Amino acid sequence: MAVPHLLTRFTPFVLKNPGRGRAERGGPADRGHPAYGRLGAMADGSWYDADIDHVIISEAQIREKTAELAKQISADYAHVEDGLLLVCVLKGAVMFMADFARALGRQGPPAELEFMAVSSYGQGTTSSGVVRILKDLDRDIAGRHVVVVEDIVDSGLTLSWLLRYLESRSAASVEVVALFRKPDAVKVQVPVKYVGFDIPTEFVVGYGLDFGERYRELPYVGVLKPEVYARA
Ligand SMILES: O=P(O)(O)OC[C@H]1O[C@H](OP(=O)(O)OP(=O)(O)O)[C@H](O)[C@@H]1O
Ligand SMILES: Nc1nc2[nH]cnc2c(=O)[nH]1
Structure with a gap:
């Protein structure tokens, strides 16, 4: 959180x-x-x-953008014979993973869903870059085409660590789809091939993103009073 x-x-x-x-x-x-x-x-x-x-971003905008991203990724990976491996980083990305996977499912290629849980914020309030794995992948990803499904890239520290980790496990390719990115907050540049929305450097909640574990179930993304x- x-x-x-x-x-x-x-x-x-x-x-x-x-x-x-x-x-x-x-x-x-x-x-x-x-x-x-x-x-x-x-x-x-x-x-x-x-x-x-x-x-900041309405439910309809999220729905439309998710379909757009799925269409793009579907086209880019149409050649992949053994399907895609989608890796979701819990908990924030769970809404996007569910909607994105279903949007992809309408067009293919086939996808398998994997979940990881990492702790990146520790006791503090900003990402330290020191990431601890709370739940690892359940399978070997060697030789697989992996797409990391992220809700938000803020400092980029979590993703930067995760990409290094996945690459060390010999995936055939690793790309990222992130629904939200805060371009002005980035501390470390990470290659995010597919981005939904660039948003201002404000703390946002909804659509998976929490404040003290609340507000994840909001269908839109907004700023708290x-x-x-x-x-x-
Ligand atoms: O770019 P960064 O500054 O590293 O921030 C991005 C990370 O922060 C959020 O997770 P969080 O650690 O809040 O956990 P949660 O998803 O369980 O709420 C989000 O889901 C990303 O994984
Ligand atoms: N809820 C929430 N979690 C985050 N993790 C990184 N940035 C954010 C944000 O703006 N909101």
């Missing part, structure tokens, strides 16, 4: 469960709050909207 510098460098405890404090104060995390319907949540799932300052951090 990544969080903005100021927020946690001095108050690391807020990361554990920002929702809890809100519930105690009767905020929207409180299931007795009027914002929740009789079933315990608003039917249209829009309770999070109250926490979002502005949307300052008061969300204040009350966390």
Whole structure:
């Protein structure tokens, strides 16, 4: 989980469960709050909207771009006989992996799905570049054409480490598809062949991206209101 510098460098405890404090104060995390319907949540799932300052990329834009990226990658790998190996970096990329794999599935080539979990932020709030593997690949990737499916490239440190790691395992080729990239935040240049959107250097949530493990399920990507951090 990544969080903005100021927020946690001095108050690391807020990361554990920002929702809890809100519930105690009767905020929207409180299931007795009027914002929740009789079933315990608003039917249209829009309770999070109250926490979002502005949307950066809409659900429709994500859908359209994902189809575009899948079409491009499908064409580039049409010749690959043993199919593609998609490697998703948990947890943030899980939404994009699911949608991207399905979009690719409409056109081919066949793909196998692999998942890795790495810890890149440690106790701090910015990527240190020191990456620890929490869950490794389940199979040998030697000789395979690998596409890393990433949600976001921020400093680039996580990806830079991951690419070195995958290449050391003798893949036939390794490319990256990243839905979001922050060009002005990059600390280390990484070759990202397929990029969905370049976005400003702001901390964003939604579509897999969290703040304190919340907001991953938002269908769009946006920026939180300052008061969300204040009350966390
Ligand atoms: O370019 P970087 O600065 O290295 O940041 C990018 C990484 O940060 C996020 O993961 P995070 O470590 O927040 O974990 P999560 O996906 O489990 O939330 C994201 O999913 C990328 O993997
Ligand atoms: N949630 C979230 N995680 C990140 N990891 C790297 N950058 C970001 C970001 O902007 N938001």
